[in-house]
Amino acid sequence: MPSSRPLRADARRNREALLAAARDAFLGGEADAHVEEIARRAGVAVGTLYRHFETREALVEEVYRKEVDGLCAAPAELLYQHAPDEALRRFLLLLVDHAARGKGMAVTLESIMATDSSVFDNARTQMANALTQLLDAGTAAGTIRDGVTGPTLLRALGGICGMRATEGRQGEARQIATILFDGLRFGAPRAT
DSSP states (O other), rough: OOOOEEEEEEHHHHHHHHHHHHHHHHHHTOTTOOOOHHHHHSSSSHHHHHHHOOSHHHHHHHHHHHHHHHHTTTTHHHHHHHHHHHHHHHHHHHHHHHHHHHHHTTHHHHHHHHHHOOOHHHHHHHHHHHHHHHHHHHHHSSSSSOOOOHHHHHHHHHHHHHHSSTTTTTHHHHHHHHHHHHHHHTTTTTTO
């Protein structure tokens, strides 16, 4: 297991190269990409991979965790750049697009579903918290109806994002997410 000490610059570069190579492989649908191939693409030896990630599953978890972290960092920037309701609309579409990109990784993620990993629970919590942040900002601005929680909205999006399993449905999923967004504005004190 990696220690809690900060990594040296070269070790940090190696780790990031491994994560980038694994991300490209997994999101590209290469569910069976072997650690040897990922290490080769990252330009490091397989031993270096195992120094950073004890198992292939640990690598899969970290790739997924970084994807979710990146996605859930978006609300702060969206709220900085846009009105709260527009920030929420854009984040809903980001979630749909994230699910569509993730379809290539779905098979890879099955390898950690049977473990006692908390990565999925943590991801759901992060996404629900991001949605709550946006809903609260919209409610405070009077542009989003009150009484909808982040976890509830996330469950609604789960059904929409589940459409990604069928090829060519991302456009339809985005359209349904927009309809859901319109429903969140209905009944808001200052809805436009």
